[in-house]
Amino acid sequence: MSESRFKKVRTRIAPSPTGNLHLGTVRTALYNLLFARYHGGDFLFRLEDTDKERSKEEFTNEILDGFKWLNISWDDPSSEDAPEGAEMTGLSEGHIVKQSVREAIHKKYITKLLSEGKAYKCFASKEELDEMRAKQQANKEIPRYDNRSRNLSEADQAKFESEGKPFVVRLNLGADRDILWNDLIRGEMSINTKDLGGDPVIQKSSGQVLYNFAVVVDDFAMQISHIFRGEDHLSNTAKQIAIYEALGFSVPEFGHLPLIFTKDKQKLSKRKHGDIASVDTYKKQGYLPEALVNYLVGTSYNDEELGELFSIEEAADEFDIEAVSKSPAIYDIKKLNWYNREYISKLDYADILNNCAEFSKFSLKTTDKYSQDQIEAMLKGIQDSLDKFDEVDIHIDYFFEDFSVVEDKILKTLEDGKIIVEKLLILIDADGINFADPVSFKNALNSVGKILELNGKKLFMPARIAISGKTSGPDIGLIAHLLGEEKIKERLKKIQDKLTNTV
RNA sequence: GCCCCCAUCGUCUAGUGGCCUAGGACAUUCGGUUUUCAUCCGAACAACAGGGAUUCGAAUUCCCUUGGGGGUACCA
Structure with a gap:
């Protein structure tokens, strides 16, 4: 520099x-x-x-x-x-x-410029200037202040002042010249004073x-x-x-x-x-x-x-x-x-929790539906899928509220997987799933898949939708583990009823 | 109208005369991982606005054109 x-x-x-x-x-x-x-x-x-x-x-x-x-x-x-x-x-x-607190200082410098003749009072009224611009435009000239008051006679000035005529203060730009500076981002810059629209006002008629x-x-x-x-x-x-x-x-x-x-x-x-x-x-x-x-x-x-x-x-x-x-x-x-x-x-978990709690309606820090350890598992499960925190609830609402599946596409997936829901319910009733274990549900699902000769998307997606209502989310085992046996059973039954009634 | 600024993939950009058959990131598309989705990983797609000039050599320098923007107040 x-x-x-x-x-x-x-x-x-x-x-x-x-x-x-x-x-x-x-x-x-x-x-x-x-x-x-x-x-x-x-x-x-x-x-x-x-x-x-x-x-x-x-x-x-x-x-x-x-x-x-x-x-x-x-x-x-x-x-x-x-x-x-x-x-x-x-x-x-x-x-x-x-x-705003510095007005007196601003005025002081106005006075200084005025006394040095580097600025002058312009008594031209708004109407007068509008007329001037209209005339300029009619003549296809560039509309600009024509510096008409730059050389006001002392007599005129004294007269206007004694009349108490309002005025603005303008800076006298002097003869046309290039104003140059070396712009730190753009390099050499040059603007001619003639393109500045005439002598600029530096103080309004209000004194501001x-x-x-x-x-x-x-x-x-x-x-x-x-x-x-x-x-x-x-x-x-x-x-x-x-x-x-x-x-x-x-x-x-x-x-x-x-x-x-x-x-x-x-x-x-x-x-x-x-x-x-x-x-x-x-x-x-x-x-x-x-x-x-x-x-x-x-x-x-x-x-x-x-x-x-x-x-x-x-x-x-x-x-x-x-x-x-x-x-x-x-x-x-x-x-x-x-x-x-x-x-x-x-982000650390503490920050995740604070931010999610701020944007969630589910009272994440004080809820009695889940322990804080469970909340942590839940939020860590969705951390990577958040664009911004006001989206938190659409990722976790099914942990707190029941849902109803209405979208045709999703419904179709569910219908295709009706049998999976049934087998899962049978397994749960037979105490075949240990919900305290985050992988048990997943294992159960796998065994269902083996019996039905289903795997991949065909196996997992219906199950995921049936228990969460969504096509995406954390690991399915984690979801089941957090929701617990009662809730899973309830949701699977509800889906089963719905499918039975509509088919 | 006049003055000023800007110009590389769809977007943000790297690039300051040879290392550029133009690099990275976002987005998009396609694969892989995940027995699902998301995440993650990999790959592909894709640009020097146009025309002159300088030079052995131009994305890089100069000029013109075109395009875009900003300003043109008794606003800030």
Whole structure:
């Protein structure tokens, strides 16, 4: 990396509490975190809550909860070697910088730019600007602010001010020029100021400063050295560099990450794609945070040493921001599910129990239907077939509830195996099966198979369906062992009755 | 419209001029294990968008075309 004007690597994530925690935000946070950790620097958190209309406390909480769940934490932003003018206020509990608390500081810099002539007041009304744009479009020109107030006469300015006419503050971009930066992910970048849509507003008529301005002032105060964000910020970066320069601040390094798309090749967004963009959805469905993190990082970052499965810590040891892909990643829930299954299969039993209990309606930890040893055998039996924990009950419901077979296909299998059910019942009545032994039922089934000259699927599938109602599950001996003699007998009889009545 | 970005299997990607008849993972299909299913294991399928240029040699460099995306606010 090039020699930095910053004493320490500092990155940040700066979400705004105007919606749920978005997968893209998490991925951006992750790359910033990884970069900071790799370079032994800090990773900070700032809440961009200046839009009072749209910011909501519930979103703040959801975002914070989400990061906590994902095990993503940030460092203390206070610093002893802050440059002059880098006032650091807006700190709240948990090392969070709240942008809204920093209004006075933002204003101070507006005043500074105004007094230095690097920014100016624009009194043009909304109607006036709409008219201007309409005219431009009619003339087939590119609609943009024409910098009409850049050189307002002192007399006019004084007049408007005395009238109390509302105004916005705009940054004077000066003569057209290329704004250049060396993007850490994309290489040399160049955007001309003439394509920025005219001198940008930095303070609204309400007195509120705008995003692009607040970001620069706050990133300076937080001494952010590297900014990694989505490529949808590309033109913001050009504006922000102009603001950095006007303010006389050192410009940080930038890197623009590819976006996450859905199959329709559109930016993954809550509006278009609903809940799949929200972290909370995954939490509620029983995904493991480690799996989600691994998937998200892996979408645009690969490393041969790391392989497919890695933790944040492992990735931080190797992380190379320049290896991040430039092209968008298409969101693939099947791959996420694979990651989740991998992580689930590696879990200790205590974690399996906790997660299953959280998502199951069968009170797994307190049930009196089964001992905890039996619950353990049951859950270990299905551990490898879970994609996510909210599926737990469809794998274990037959241990707790009776079922009725209605599907034609399954019914057919059962009819073909009617004789097996009968023989099994006879064996049970003759005390030929020891249910305390997990292999006894299986052995009995085998002996039935020998008598009937049946084996494989023809033998096992009807038996499996008759006692569990399902075509898949753990070892059939284990199922019978857990269910016990009474229940097995009851279910076999019920099936037998049903088959007798329908045939 | 204008500006900017991107372009290898269906998907995520490896690949920075010869090691590429392009490697891995997910998905899919087919086998094997499991006397069943799931799991697991093995295999197969499958891509350098198109056209020029540079070069002894191009997936890799350059240009054009095409396609896709992002931005273009007194939102963040």
